[in-house]
Amino acid sequence: MANQLEQMGAKLKTELFLKGRLRHDLSLEEKRALEDSVVDVVTLKPRTTLVERGERIENSFYIIEGTMMRHLDNQRGERQLVGLNVVGDFVDLHGFPMKRLDHNVASLDRVTLAKVPHKAIAELVDRFPHLARAMWFSTLLDAAMHREWIFRLGRLNAEGRIAHLVSEIIERLKFVGRYDGTNLPVPLLQRDYAEACGITSVHANRSFRNLRERGILDPQGDGKIAILDERALNKLGEFDGDYLYGDGDLALESLDDR
Structure with missing residues (x-):
């Protein structure tokens, strides 16, 4: 059983x-x-x-x-x-x-x-x-x-949108033990990030280059990304993972009514 x-x-x-x-x-x-x-x-x-x-x-x-x-x-x-x-x-x-x-x-x-x-x-x-x-x-x-995602598209610039999306993916993978602290195992291409973040592929490419130059993350091709500074990534993306209901003020201990 x-x-x-x-x-x-x-x-x-x-x-x-x-x-x-x-x-x-x-x-x-x-x-x-x-x-x-x-x-x-x-x-x-x-x-x-x-x-x-x-x-x-x-x-x-x-x-x-x-x-x-x-x-x-x-x-x-x-x-x-x-x-x-x-x-x-x-x-x-x-x-x-x-x-x-x-x-x-x-x-x-x-x-x-x-x-x-x-x-x-x-x-x-x-x-x-x-x-x-x-x-x-x-x-x-x-x-x-x-x-x-609506907040991200409406209130963040291109780099912030990408940072927020990557931060969210990391947090979700942490819940299920699939993030090793450095390598993002979700092979989104730059055009995918562009389509998720409401920007052009050219703008996405420029944003990733800026993020690499700032020492926040390192795109390594074929959707592979190394995270260099997760705290800076979260700050740039104004990311607060409470809305995922795992940790923080919105976390629940039980489904039961009290």
């Missing part, structure tokens, strides 16, 4: 769900039920579309390995990145009640996904109200990040 495996230290497909946030508030029975809802494991090659805007969906996908990106395209086919999902995230859990997404979802790098049918999610919601609340919480984290 999944709970027995967890007690023995075996790796579960969904073991990083809400890690660093409220996973500690889930019972072993809830963790087992979530694990048992997985019906298949799917692997995507880099830059592969998982869900297209408007198509009907009957499954949600949880990231075991890799990074997914959300994007909208204008009438000329130009892309705007509107979100990222990392290891431990459900990519499209909000598709459970909505059945269609208003944006596209694609892999950034090679991604391994756990497939969970909406029918299984409906059963989890009925059987485990507390787990349902945790899953609702995870979708609201996406909403909190979207608001922060």
